[in-house]
Amino acid sequence: MDDLLIARSLFGTTMGFHIIFATIGVGLPLMMLTAELLYQKTKDQEYVVMAKRWTKAFAVLLGVGIPTGTIAGVQLSLLWPGFMEVLGVVMALPFQIEIYAFFIEALFMSIYVYAAERIPPWARISSLVLVALGALASAVLITNVHAWQGTPRGFTMENGLITNVDPWVAFFNPSFFVTATHVAVSAYTTGAFVIASVAAFKMLRSDFGSRIYNFHKKALMVSLVVGGIFSLVTAINGHEAAQYLHEYQPEKLAAAEGLFETQSHAPLVVGGFTDRESETVKWAIHIPWALSFLAGNSFDTVVLGLNEWPEKEWPPLFVHTLFNGMVFIGTYLIMLAFAGLAWTKILKKDRFPKLFMWAFIASGPLAVLAIEFGWVFACSGRQPWVIYRTLLTADAATTATNLGVLFMLFAAVYAILGVVVVLVLLYYFKKNTVMDDLNRAEQKGLPLYGSNT
Numbered sequence: 001m002d003d004l005l006i007a008r009s010l011f012g013t014t015m016g017f018h019i020i021f022a023t024i025g026v027g028l029p030l031m032m033l034t035a036e037l038l039y040q041k042t043k044d045q046e047y048v049v050m051a052k053r054w055t056k057a058f059a060v061l062l063g064v065g066i067p068t069g070t071i072a073g074v075q076l077s078l079l080w081p082g083f084m085e086v087l088g089v090v091m092a093l094p095f096q097i098e099i100y101a102f103f104i105e106a107l108f109m110s111i112y113v114y115a116a117e118r119i120p121p122w123a124r125i126s127s128l129v130l131v132a133l134g135a136l137a138s139a140v141l142i143t144n145v146h147a148w149q150g151t152p153r154g155f156t157m158e159n160g161l162i163t164n165v166d167p168w169v170a171f172f173n174p175s176f177f178v179t180a181t182h183v184a185v186s187a188y189t190t191g192a193f194v195i196a197s198v199a200a201f202k203m204l205r206s207d208f209g210s211r212i213y214n215f216h217k218k219a220l221m222v223s224l225v226v227g228g229i230f231s232l233v234t235a236i237n238g239h240e241a242a243q244y245l246h247e248y249q250p251e252k253l254a255a256a257e258g259l260f261e262t263q264s265h266a267p268l269v270v271g272g273f274t275d276r277e278s279e280t281v282k283w284a285i286h287i288p289w290a291l292s293f294l295a296g297n298s299f300d301t302v303v304l305g306l307n308e309w310p311e312k313e314w315p316p317l318f319v320h321t322l323f324n325g326m327v328f329i330g331t332y333l334i335m336l337a338f339a340g341l342a343w344t345k346i347l348k349k350d351r352f353p354k355l356f357m358w359a360f361i362a363s364g365p366l367a368v369l370a371i372e373f374g375w376v377f378a379c380s381g382r383q384p385w386v387i388y389r390t391l392l393t394a395d396a397a398t399t400a401t402n403l404g405v406l407f408m409l410f411a412a413v414y415a416i417l418g419v420v421v422v423l424v425l426l427y428y429f430k431k432n433t434v435m436d437d438l439n440r441a442e443q444k445g446l447p448l449y450g451s452n453t
Helices: 003-044 043-078 080-090 093-114 121-148 167-171 176-204 209-247 252-259 290-296 319-346 354-382 404-433 436-444
Strands: 156-158 161-163 267-272 273-275 280-282 283-287 386-387
Touching: 003 043, 003 121, 003 176, 003 209, 003 267, 003 404, 043 080, 043 093, 043 209, 080 161, 080 386, 093 121, 093 167, 121 167, 121 176, 156 290, 176 209, 176 252, 176 354, 209 252, 209 290, 209 436, 252 319, 267 290, 273 319, 273 436, 283 386, 283 436, 319 386
Parallel strands: none
Antiparallel strands: 156 161, 267 283, 273 280
């Protein structure tokens, strides 16, 4: 590996690890808020226990997300000085606002955790609303930098000099709203299906009809409702994202679909692998005219092919596989959520078949995998540019060498940290079982949220 590839791999590994905690850190607060609202409406103690347990998991994940995010920030400065030189002048605004978003999230998270049993219901709900808004704002603001990299605005670069800087024009770049919406709804989808995955696993290990089984089934149904809604919205937003790519990053769309020749009535290519030599996608299913309609709401829409650009400006062709993986998983989650709800609400079945349960268990890891696919697709699909049509990745990278040792050390640290997070969560919930929390919730005078055995 050359030094540029190592630098990209090192930062990519950091972001790939951090994005797991960042995404779940946005999705879980919505689930906590949903459980709290259901508790305040029904006074069913099981919902408040859900909120408490999900809050504890969120706190552990937040404790990992913060330092990994800090590492990513440091690596931006050390590995990509050319990029930071432009970013610091033009696009510092989201980073500055994000500090306040994180402050709100942390402050009201502390209020909810330590004072939930001493404040009125409206204050509990308000605290969680602000936690959810703070988490969402943090994610959107940081992701806006990525959006700006794809559609840079708010400055002029002439002979390497940056002039005419307008930070608000840069902030509200053309892809801001599409990207912000996609980040939000995909995070909410992931948070819901991670909960569904855990709940289904616990149901399999519990006796049918027992209180523990019914508790986790209730959590599963809440997750399916939230996950079903937001997975469907994610798919709708994906249509908008394809139109944005068609207008602003056409070679990225061409690579995503393995389209080499410019054409109208372009087919949508599903599955398969892009073959550079034959300029085809092998073993794929072609849906006639669908790509043109997806890109411009008309079968006559002309979609540009990769041959419109020199090959050195092509994104890597493997992004087609990443794009398909993301779409396949998204479709799976939509179908699973609505099938699960139909099974219980329409067919009135009180028990899921074992195959259904394993499908639920798989949904959480698959949702996280879809986030990883989407993130790598978004960043790799912009290559060879770190700022589209403005700054090449090679020109933005550090001139330092011997980065291989750093790459291996950080990879080892992330592997160890990932194992430790899982062990901490398992240890905590083993020491604080569902029955323990249900008993505390039902007995007046015993603290529920303050119980941290």
